Amino acid sequence: MEIKKYQLEPEVRQFNGIAEQDKIFLSIQIGNGQIGGSKVMLGAQQLAKGNLTQYTFIGDSNNLVNKEIEIETNVLDVNQFTNKCVITTTILNLENKVLFTKIDVGEAPENGIASFKGKYRLMLLTLLFFIIGFNINKVSAQSISDKITFQNLETPSSPGFILLDKTPSSIEKPTTPQGFGVNVLGLLQGKGGAMEFAPFWLVNHPKLSAEKMYKNRMPILYNFSISAATVKTDTSSYIAGGIRTRLFQSYNKEILNKLDSIKTEIENALAILDTTKITALQKIYSGLIGNPIFTIDAAGAIGGGSNTNSFSDAKINRWATWLSFNWRPKGDNFYITAVTRYINNEKFEDYTAKADLLDVGTRLNYDILKFCLSLEYLQRFNLTKNNGSDDRIAIIGSYKLSDNIYFTTTFGKNFSEVNNIIALAGINFGISKSKIKAY
Numbered sequence: 001m002e003i004k005k006y007q008l009e010p011e012v013r014q015f016n017g018i019a020e021q022d023k024i025f026l027s028i029q030i031g032n033g034q035i036g037g038s039k040v041m042l043g044a045q046q047l048a049k050g051n052l053t054q055y056t057f058i059g060d061s062n063n064l065v066n067k068e069i070e071i072e073t074n075v076l077d078v079n080q081f082t083n084k085c086v087i088t089t090t091i092l093n094l095e096n097k098v099l100f101t102k103i104d105v106g107e108a109p110e111n112g113i114a115s116f117k118g119k120y121r122l123m124l125l126t127l128l129f130f131i132i133g134f135n136i137n138k139v140s141a142q143s144i145s146d147k148i149t150f151q152n153l154e155t156p157s158s159p160g161f162i163l164l165d166k167t168p169s170s171i172e173k174p175t176t177p178q179g180f181g182v183n184v185l186g187l188l189q190g191k192g193g194a195m196e197f198a199p200f201w202l203v204n205h206p207k208l209s210a211e212k213m214y215k216n217r218m219p220i221l222y223n224f225s226i227s228a229a230t231v232k233t234d235t236s237s238y239i240a241g242g243i244r245t246r247l248f249q250s251y252n253k254e255i256l257n258k259l260d261s262i263k264t265e266i267e268n269a270l271a272i273l274d275t276t277k278i279t280a281l282q283k284i285y286s287g288l289i290g291n292p293i294f295t296i297d298a299a300g301a302i303g304g305g306s307n308t309n310s311f312s313d314a315k316i317n318r319w320a321t322w323l324s325f326n327w328r329p330k331g332d333n334f335y336i337t338a339v340t341r342y343i344n345n346e347k348f349e350d351y352t353a354k355a356d357l358l359d360v361g362t363r364l365n366y367d368i369l370k371f372c373l374s375l376e377y378l379q380r381f382n383l384t385k386n387n388g389s390d391d392r393i394a395i396i397g398s399y400k401l402s403d404n405i406y407f408t409t410t411f412g413k414n415f416s417e418v419n420n421i422i423a424l425a426g427i428n429f430g431i432s433k434s435k436i437k438a439y
Helices: 159-163 210-215 253-272 275-289
Strands: 003-018 023-030 035-042 045-050 056-060 068-076 084-093 098-107 113-124 181-185 192-197 225-232 237-250 294-306 315-327 334-345 355-368 371-382 388-400 406-413 421-430
Touching: 003 098, 023 035, 023 068, 035 253, 045 056, 045 253, 068 084, 068 253, 084 113, 098 113, 159 237, 159 294, 210 253, 253 275
Parallel strands: 003 113
Antiparallel strands: 023 056, 023 084, 035 045, 035 068, 068 113, 084 098, 181 192, 181 421, 192 225, 225 237, 237 294, 294 315, 315 334, 334 355, 355 371, 371 388, 388 406, 406 421
């Protein structure tokens, strides 16, 4: 397991305000939905270890003053959205007076550990008064302006792609959004592309714990993303914008209890940096967290086009809203996705008149290591035309070429009576301030 080490600056964090007779407490909060464990040492003496989120007594001031306390906090990357790690270290006395508080940020290797080490010296109120706050605000670990990194992404088709009926899949399986991602459709033919970003994960969240994330049944902000897509044909161009998020997710009680138990074991193993045990527990944790029993996702998109490939005659001619439902009957690699979608159509390709369309369909998915095989069927009803209906059926294969790139290919029948053979290949890749993981 890869470990990235951070020596917190300044080399010794000095602060005063300590009375001669006082009790000192410590809290280390792990943010960004990650899991961490800490160890607090005074020389060879261990003062505390494990989960120190709650304020923990570490000693009397007369035993700690003018001595160096070493705090090591190891954070395991378990967040599906980001590998940024955020820790908040707070020291206070019996009267709840905050003597020191500091947020440190660092990036963990994919599925690895960010190890933060810092030295702290407590000073009496009457000593070294002039150094209060000096150097405390130096930037530690890695700042937000660090180089952009990207790993392990399966970018979903943006709502705009789906709206234009130009995506390898018209029924999206659940995935996690990214800080910023790119989807290229028909790369070699230059048919189009999409960009998507998730605003929530462009900044850090020091108070967001892993437990809060997996117990949140309505993770709307975590999953909210904004996207734009464009598709170009020989005779016309289309552009669309969209949003999507997760309205609801559910784990059964047994899985939640397992997650609580494993989280505690990980925290204790991180405190002593038992990498063998951490690796084993991480696999179990990721298997549970990545497979909610039931989810509901919502999306919307609006798009317009030009028959002359120019902005002068471009106009909005289609918008849609839809809900997707995903169910894992046994919580394993087989899952069923269903969708219901309403489309308001002015003029778009085969639809030469205003039409209200309703899509209802399902998709069967099975994950096999790096490969995912899916079969989807979508029935489209034209609500403004008697006996007006159409359908789409397709087989979709997705393969992880590397940690950075996914290749998706589709074959089947699309909507419309002519030119309805689907034979698409797309490459999904992205750029983010942190790595991205898909379910």
